[in-house]
Amino acid sequence: MVARLRSLMAVKWLTVYAVSYMLFLYLPVILLPLFAFNDATVVAFPLSGFTTKWFDVLWTTEALHGAVRNSAIVAISTAVLSTIFGACAARAGARYRFPFKSGIIGFIMLPLVLPEIIVAVALLVMLVQLGMSLSLWTVIAGHVLICTPFSIAILSSAFAGLDQSLEEASFDLGESKWGTFRRVTLPLVMPGVISSLLITFTISLDEFIIAFFLTGTDVTLPVYIWSQLRFPTKLPSVMALGTILLTLSILLLILAEWFRRRSARRQGRDAAAAGGFV
Amino acid sequence: MGEEMQKDIIALTDLSKFFGSYHALRGINATIREGEFFSLLGPSGCGKTTLLRMIAGFETPTSGGIAIDGKPMEGISANQRPTNMVFQSYAIFPHLNVAENVGYGLVTRKVPKAEIATEVSRALAMVDLAGYADRAAHELSGGQRQRVALARALVMRPKVVLLDEPLSALDKKLRDQMQVELRELQQSLGITFILVTHDQEEALIMSDRIAVMFEGEIAQLASPEDLYRRPASKRVASFIGVMNFLEARIKAVKGDIIRLNIPALGDIEISRSGLAPELDLDRVRSVGVRPEMLTIAFDDAETFEQTVEGEIAGTSYYGDMTYYSVQLQGQADPVTISMRNTAGRSIAKPGSKVRIGWGAESLVLFDSD
Numbered sequence: 001m002v003a004r005l006r007s008l009m010a011v012k013w014l015t016v017y018a019v020s021y022m023l024f025l026y027l028p029v030i031l032l033p034l035f036a037f038n039d040a041t042v043v044a045f046p047l048s049g050f051t052t053k054w055f056d057v058l059w060t061t062e063a064l065h066g067a068v069r070n071s072a073i074v075a076i077s078t079a080v081l082s083t084i085f086g087a088c089a090a091r092a093g094a095r096y097r098f099p100f101k102s103g104i105i106g107f108i109m110l111p112l113v114l115p116e117i118i119v120a121v122a123l124l125v126m127l128v129q130l131g132m133s134l135s136l137w138t139v140i141a142g143h144v145l146i147c148t149p150f151s152i153a154i155l156s157s158a159f160a161g162l163d164q165s166l167e168e169a170s171f172d173l174g175e176s177k178w179g180t181f182r183r184v185t186l187p188l189v190m191p192g193v194i195s196s197l198l199i200t201f202t203i204s205l206d207e208f209i210i211a212f213f214l215t216g217t218d219v220t221l222p223v224y225i226w227s228q229l230r231f232p233t234k235l236p237s238v239m240a241l242g243t244i245l246l247t248l249s250i251l252l253l254i255l256a257e258w259f260r261r262r263s264a265r266r267q268g269r270d271a272a273a274a275g276g277f278v
Numbered sequence: 279m280g281e282e283m284q285k286d287i288i289a290l291t292d293l294s295k296f297f298g299s300y301h302a303l304r305g306i307n308a309t310i311r312e313g314e315f316f317s318l319l320g321p322s323g324c325g326k327t328t329l330l331r332m333i334a335g336f337e338t339p340t341s342g343g344i345a346i347d348g349k350p351m352e353g354i355s356a357n358q359r360p361t362n363m364v365f366q367s368y369a370i371f372p373h374l375n376v377a378e379n380v381g382y383g384l385v386t387r388k389v390p391k392a393e394i395a396t397e398v399s400r401a402l403a404m405v406d407l408a409g410y411a412d413r414a415a416h417e418l419s420g421g422q423r424q425r426v427a428l429a430r431a432l433v434m435r436p437k438v439v440l441l442d443e444p445l446s447a448l449d450k451k452l453r454d455q456m457q458v459e460l461r462e463l464q465q466s467l468g469i470t471f472i473l474v475t476h477d478q479e480e481a482l483i484m485s486d487r488i489a490v491m492f493e494g495e496i497a498q499l500a501s502p503e504d505l506y507r508r509p510a511s512k513r514v515a516s517f518i519g520v521m522n523f524l525e526a527r528i529k530a531v532k533g534d535i536i537r538l539n540i541p542a543l544g545d546i547e548i549s550r551s552g553l554a555p556e557l558d559l560d561r562v563r564s565v566g567v568r569p570e571m572l573t574i575a576f577d578d579a580e581t582f583e584q585t586v587e588g589e590i591a592g593t594s595y596y597g598d599m600t601y602y603s604v605q606l607q608g609q610a611d612p613v614t615i616s617m618r619n620t621a622g623r624s625i626a627k628p629g630s631k632v633r634i635g636w637g638a639e640s641l642v643l644f645d646s647d
Contacts, residue, residue: 179386
């Protein structure tokens with residue numbers, strides 16, 4: 001009886017801990033859409049009514065549209081470039097043996113642990129010394145530097161899990177090296193590639209420090225949002241913007257997972273066992 | 279001989295391969311004939327897979343050359359060679375179905391779609407997989423994957439099919455069945471097959487000729503029967519089947535007649551012409567006798583060329599056969615003798631004395647280890 005009670009208590013405590021943990025993590029996120037639809041300039045309870053006017057404000061803010069466009073350019077370019085670089089490095093790491101291999105791979109992975117502010121300042125100093133003007137391209141360069149390690153981490157397992165004899169079989173059946181990559185390697189690492197594209201896109205999209213230092217006159221979305229926070233009246237529309245971004249991220253993640261499960265199912269692997277980032 | 283008329287399809291000349299400082303192949307010379315089932319047999323690490331991959335174009339020789347159908351293969355990559363390979367892991371493309379796997383190489387050749395479909399179903403029928411075209415790769419059993427890999431190679435109509443231990447992943451029953459099927463298919467198609475295997479029984483069953491390899495060299499290249507009956511060295515003899523080795527000495531050579539003394543069996547005269555011509559008589563120190571070349575005389579009325587007394591030390595019962603371990607006078611280790619378990623014959627008990635029949639035909643002479 002005592003033992004049963006004790007086990008019941010233990011379960012209870014664990015539940016309480018888990019629930020409060022989740023609340024602490026996600027409550028602020030839930031508040032975001034709540035205030036985005038609140039008909040008041042002040043972000044405070046009690047809520048005063050339902051409105052979509054903060055979203056309407058977004059539609060008419062030209063500066064915001066520019067920032068969204070800039071962020072889209074940066075995030076898409078970063079995602080594509082770092083996934084290509086990541087794929088090259090991951091394949092080389094999985095397939096070839098070369099001198100100083102672990103040193104080289106470690107060196108590429110280094111930005112993962114370097115403080116971003118150090119990277120940002122160092123890049124800024126170097127670009128200025130080289131006499132290059134700051135633009136979206138310098139932001140992209142900085143983002144590729146920090147996103148490539150993530151891409152390598154995701155794609156390494158995809159390439160390592162690839163049976164080398166599959167590529168040999170394709171080559172043996174008369175296909176060229178490029179054709180083999182296109183018809184065999186790429187489809188098989190596709191879940192990893194999509195996962196890498198989405199993750200690096202997301203990292204680049206909300207990256208602030210490097211964008212803040214390296215951006216010229218064209219600001220990205222996080223830098224724009226930060227600049228808007230100085231004006232209290234703009235806060236509700238920032239929250240509306242945040243709500244849109246939140247919805248988009250969730251949709252992207254669901255899409256990524258759906259793709260991964262579909263391809264895992266097609267290859268007859270257990271979707272849950274096959275791993276994945278989500 | 280009819281075999282001499284056959285055309286050579288592959289010529290290997292002085293092939294050597296170094297992996298760093300490791301000498302994987304040490305001067306391979308061999309010709310493979312058109313339409314034959316050729317096996318590379320040896321323990322792991324003997325270089326047989328390296329040699330096969332070199333013929334396929336996946337490894338480059340350090341020195342020496344390969345010619346296929348008279349054309350030197352130097353500088354010709356794997357995707358340009360008239361060879362197709364069945365990989366040990368089968369390497370079935372997991373994202374394609376059976377028909378797409380088999381038709382993969384034809385797409386590369388830009389064969390029209392309709393023609394690919396007919397070729398694929400022909401190839402699938404050949405390997406008994408008609409009706410499996412739409413199956414996903416992961417729905418196939420091990421044996422079916424092996425068949426798909428074979429169909430995928432055959433559909434290319436290669437001059438040579440290369441098989442890298444294709445049956446090692448299958449269970450014993452299926453493996454025995456596939457050995458027969460593969461052999462029959464090869465004979466009906468008349469395409470040259472080169473098989474890499476470490477399983478001597480598999481090589482004996484399937485091959486026209488076998489190259490036994492040790493440490494990057496071909497120790498003997500012969501037909502299964504020659505290999506079994508006239509192994510060139512003690513090492514080949516013990517790798518192929520079971521062989522009893524007995525100490526022996528040549529007492530005299532008179533023309534064609536050689537007088538041989540075997541302490542464990544006795545004296546015998548054999549004819550020089552029955553032995554391999556390259557055998558160095560001065561260096562003969564031992565003879566080999568296969569277990570089935572010795573006979574235990576269960577019936578006193580049986581007559582033999584020669585007989586010797588022995589005592590049964592142990593038995594192993596195999597159902598159709600019994601392997602006797604028999605102690606002979608003047609020989610430290612017992613010899614192994616296999617006897618068929620015919621009707622009405624009981625297994626002799628350990629400790630019983632038996633008469634053992636043997637003859638000149640039973641012996642293989644060795645001039646080295």
